[in-house]
Amino acid sequence: MKKSFLDYFSDTVLFFIRPIVLLLMKKELKVTHKGLTINKNLHEPVVLISNHFNTWDTFVIAANFKSKIRYIATEIAFLDFSKRFGMGLLAQTIKKRVGKSDTNAVRKTFKNLKKGYSIGLFPEGDNTFYGETLDMHQSVGKLIKKANKDVIMFKQQGGYISQPRWADYFSKKGHIHTFGKMLFTKEELDKVTDKEVMQVIEKELYNNDYDFQRKHMFNLDRKKRAEGIERLIYFCNKCNSVVSIKGINHDIICDKCGVIGTINKFEFIENNQFDNLVDYNHFQYSHIKEVIDSEFSFNVTLNEVVKLKNKSLGDFLLTYKDKTITLENKKDKFEFVFDKILYPVNTMRHSFSFDYEGITYNLTNIRNQFVLYEMLRFSNGSYKD
Template sequence: MEDRAREMPAESADGQTEKQTGKQAEEPVYPRKRHEFLWKLLRPLAAFIVWLRFGFRAVPAKVKGPFMLVCNHVTNWDPILAGCSFKEPMYFVASEHILRSGLAGKLIAWAMDPIPRQKSGSAAGTVMAMTRRLRKGYSVAVFPEGNRTWDGVTGSFLPSIGKLARTSGASLVTYKLTGGYLASPRWSGDSARRGRMEGRVVKVYSPQELKAMTPAAINEAIGRDLREDACARARKNPIRYRGRRLAEHLETLLFLCPKCGSGALQSKDDRVRCWKCGFTFRYLPTGFLAGEDLPYDNIRDWNAWQTGEIRRMCDEAGDDPIFTDTGVRTDQVLFASDTKALGKGEMRLYRD
């Protein structure tokens, strides 16, 4: 009976089978021995590198596969960080643009064989690929938010993740990274800061436990386990994250000046200045902000105010464009390594 179940076509989280989605069932041959060898060889080296770069410590996990691991998404290093806790290899769901990174993308595909996920596209193929690997007895890992956090708070995720966890027949492992946002903020580009960062398993849900839960209850448990607020954690236990040019590129996130309302903020070293009104503030190694007449001392609250202002601007915009830019090139991502140039022109943002 179990063998027969393994031969059934994989079903996506929305109930579609491969036949219904018009995709042929594929049974790729996974070079498992190569993946196991590379995992054992590279994991200790990776653990040393991320400790050296970020001060990261991975708490060893005693979990037997197959399992589906879900983790909050804070840095570009997250697959490596999460993998440091596990002796057995996992197959990570990764954005397909990684596979378009030339030689690096080919090496990642050869060494890790990630499951590609096209952003803004249908997740049915990704869900089917995850299900196939789980049914073969392999473990998979996914970052359900789909994007790194901008303000240090764990984001929302698609509700289909709960159904997938329930129907996979595997255990569900929730894994949380802490300290990562201040070590490598999304807005900071390639800048890295060394402080204290940790990754550990929060909870393991057995297949039997998952069967007794509804998909909504599973989603609630995942949200609770992965919930992280970098600002709240730093306020409770301030830690200095040392690096260079700590504030540079912060205007890619905080672009509205709270004093004059313009989008004229510019960063340099550890300072940000509005070139229209002269308003200035500093970004501190603890992740907080400091300055005269500063309305917010942290990125989370500033971003919440800014989001509200953008909504207000949209409501008051009428039929006029809110934003206009020229010389914009538009490409269409087809899948994995394929892109198609659509053209260049003027981009306008309207409220609808």
């Protein structure tokens, strides 16, 4: 299949931009790579899979995968103009709505394969808030089987520890280790089911960044290391209060019982039962029923998503009670009942979107979105099946 003008435009722009972006990335992240390296454009496209830590992902991979590639990304990421321009126009990223069947995205995927582009997938569909690989979209196995191309894995470790998703400040001395490997040849794909493909992917991509850090103990020296922690922690493990946590400087503080821990320069928690956020998150999720039975409130901006653009509906006080989210200000009031909320998605650090009665809403300027996502995941089940 012939390439379009936009394809050639994208290829040319990315050729010149790549070295500049990689140079900028090196100011924040040192990438150490082992294993399979692709230093030239492949004659036959492949499917590349990787775990997800933040927006640097594709550039971290690009340092050692130099074949032309088109990534699949959630369409909610395109609400930001800079990403809509960079990902949409320059990189020709394939938009897909997380959780929804999207025949248009599938069609574009196979169209790009026919043009000779490899396809990049992040099977988690999101990047981790707490440092451990997320559950994965099972439809990825079916897509890989249908594509019938070699599957290459680039596993990333250290990205979360260097730049935690919830944090207000990132390390300028970050370390990422990547490992490349041929996961399946297309001949091997013929001998396995899509479920078996996913079992291999889940095993090979699994990562706990705190286990990685225990081996290396990089001094990441982030400033104000606890600030932003309320984006992740919603349950105090000392007094069991809900949505009472905040970060000040390096301290994790509960509004009810005071300092509950301090994040050190190696990103481990001191003076708490848990020294890492993976274990802390497993603990707080074990209390999710108590969280669902609680009440809390915080401020947000409500937007309606129209043609992949945020249309602001105003600033609101969000109140949660009895499996209902209520947003109210002096002019308007919106109610969202849990069992009618579809396709919840955390986007970036400060955005949470969902569908409700045929409309896509996006909450921005939000610092407590993870608690909403986890309550909905527990109540309504995973949308990644």
